[in-house]
Amino acid sequence: MKTSTTLAALALACAGNVAAFWRMPCRSTTGIARIDPLVSPNDVADHAHIVFGGGNFALNTTFDGLARCTNPEHDCTSCEVTQDKSAYWTPPIYFQHENGTVEMVPNVGGMLAYYLFYLDNVQPFPEGFAMIAGNPSYRNFTGPQPDEELSKWPTYPSDQFFLQQRAIGFNCLNYAKDPEASLYRHQFPKKDDMDANCLDGIRMEMAFPSCGNGELDSPDHRSHVAYPSLVKEGNCPDGYDHHYPFLFFETIYATQNFAGMPGQFLISTGDPVGTSYHADFIMGWESSDFLAKAINTCTSDTGLISDCPLFNIQDDSKAAQCTFPTPDAFEKEDCEGPMDSLPVGVPIQYGPEPATKYPVQGAWGVKTSSLPKTSTPATFTHPSLGYSPVNPASTSTAQGGIIVAYESSSSSAAPAVTSAPAYAPPADHEVTTTYITKGHEVIEMVIEETEVTVTASPSAPPGYAHKHKRHLEKHAKRHNNH
Template identity: 45%
Template sequence: MKYSLANAALLALSLSEPATAFWRMRCPSRTGLARIDPLVDSGTAADHSHAIHGGKKIGFVTTTDDLLDSECSSCAVTADKSAYWHPVLTFQHANGSFEAVRQVGGILVYYLLHGENIQAFPKGFQMLSGDTRLRNFSLPVPDPPIAEWRGDAAEQWALRQKALGFNCLNYGRDAEASLYRHFMPDKDYTDANCADGVRFELMFPSCWNGEDLDTPDHKSHVAFPSFVMDGTCPEGFEKRVPSLFFETIYATQDYVGVDGQFVISNGDPTGYGFHGDFISGWEPSLLQEAVDTCTSLSGELSDCPVFQPYMQSDDDCVACNLDLPSELEDDDCAGPADALCGNVPVQYGPAYAQPLHQGSDAPAPTYTTPENTKSIVPSLSYAAGTHVVTDNYGAEMTAFNGQIQAAQVEATPVASSSEVHSPVVSATEAYVTPAPEVQVADVEDDDDANIVATTTYTSGGAVYIEEIEEVTIYTTVPAETPAGYRRRHIDYHRHNHGRNI
């Protein structure tokens, strides 16, 4: 098979290291699983459940001061009392009951230090990423190479959709790159391919207008850089804040051979409506010190001296739990239960999902399919005919020796749309293939290189030229790796960055 690869090589004009420092904030346990969302549903029970991590003092109304007053944090650094939350993955059994899928290791929140003059989140800063009502990917699939991200594909609504990733984990194969696919693979695919679960990934905007701590939609004060993870900030959003990246692993392998389907707790069986929220619980001066001094490329918290006085054990993280509001005492968000927590209906799309009702007075669950709306039934025999399936395995966003890269499988894209609320669905059927082994030649300073785009920027007193080169690589299928080899990686900063688990 022949693939096309765009190598965005960072060529330094000095001896400075162009790779970007970062750290992984480990939050090994949830503080709670509850219908709490102080951003979108402030003052009342949320319309769907979330896995919540970080500072203990999160409730229907939550401020940075509340979080800073938390007695504990479920994250490895006690000084990080931020609130991180996202809808949880559930499994719907053939009898119609739902249960939360086992979450492996809590959440990892990557703090990626892209750009220059990065400013710590100011006190009171909050934002969200994703769109809970989205049920389709409204761009050509798969993602084109980064060099071709122009026009509609470079608009903010498009970058928001590309900020979602669902990584099929199989530690016996080469790992998929971060943000590789923008939809949740269906159960047939996960059973056959994802032996070690599915990693949910979510990138947050890192370009800020420098003024607003929040906006009514919790998005308009921030924007994505041109490559989602990195790149150029749009006009009016030149201030850079740390780039947040959520990574959560779900043990979908627990359900191999079990009849049913995976559904996110907001009623989304497609993955397009996955989202996440953040309220900063850092003292800005401490976070700024970490941004300025934590320059290790390992990503390990232990390599940052700023965090050393605040490190705690995993047992202490697990012991930190939120105080559940009395209004939620009768909720069963873990299940098994007859309905999703909050009586949330399952809506397949591809149309934009109907808004959910808040609280426990929501109507009885229904299944909204492209054809009609069906009442809850004990059998899922209709799922194969109504399940929205698309083939949009997105561009790889990985790294080789510190170089940003994007890969595209040669395929005929479906029609695209510039309207975020007018999504287009592919009619192609999902297929199961082994993960390819990708062989990539070293990127060298080559006069014959096919450079398709060039940008220049400065960082840390050094000037960098970013050249996007079109090259050809070849793959061999299937990929083989030694038995027992396992890795979990984000692969954006340098080749094979990751760790054994």
């Protein structure tokens, strides 16, 4: 019989039926500030955000302000495709030293925003659309770690809390080892584990809901959208029959810079657990019609924006010039540090109960005063979830993002593996090229697909068999990140 095996190859998770996607590089930030036009319009946000995308990001950002900006200085984007002036923002990571001093962990390489098309009949985000994924008040992950096999997940997505918690990923990066899969763990690893294993930092991951009820937004910026039953794919809840692109953020932080130092990592929300990680999105593409055309036209399975003839691509140096106008209230505010507390005066709340509201320094009607520092409670511990390479066929780690797929066969017996051919491969083999970020470089990877035939009895569950063997060739060709 004919079966398949997947050798170590750089690829998107193969468990879904996605055939086309693109990966939007936004390698420069437009700014870091306590601004959140969705949650705190025209006011100071209660925690800092790192922002990418459209240059006209502001306290009251809208689709028109981003996509149809009339100020030439801010009519720009920090992403590589000039037609995309969407706003993408997340809370950054900080490190609190033993003496209480706090500083932002350096961001590496900006961010990647994936547009994947797992659901049927995907339609573009409409003009005026906005949403938030995650919840800044969460301080506890309630599920088993690692996640149960996908086959044990509910087939109907009635428990959105269950899915929301599994839409966050903390990927331990070590380029000398086989990579972990996306969304493998859902909160910070232990500091000692990070020091020992995450030698190239932490990749923060956030998956957005892709089922919608047709509304542009909702009061909480969440209830107009929902996750399908497997986070990235599956069944949408009743009433959520609008299928949008699966949006997936990846942001890398150089946590390895703090290896061996006593202290703790924090989300800017005052969260040492990590479960408050979240992400915001305001649609800012040139138009909904243009995005629809891109979805229907840009059908390459490489993920490279250069494979889409519609996209106008700018170089990184031009993108890096795009910054948002800093409001006067934030002109002297330092969100990077070192400083005495999280910006500004955000208290640390350990949970497991949800975080409580606190006075926001600088907000309307709030007196500016320092909040007390919080010491680590003796009972607080991070989960012990060791470094683990990807197994996309069996768990929710097969959610998206760049991962390495390992040997996985529909046979119970291990098939013979042929050695990787020297580059260049024969012309009749399918070849794709993709990239992985390493430090300030992007490494080009060439993948050759061929079929392998073995004789064995099938054992993998239906729908998760991989159809090709992929040979990996790492080129010496490297691309500067900035």
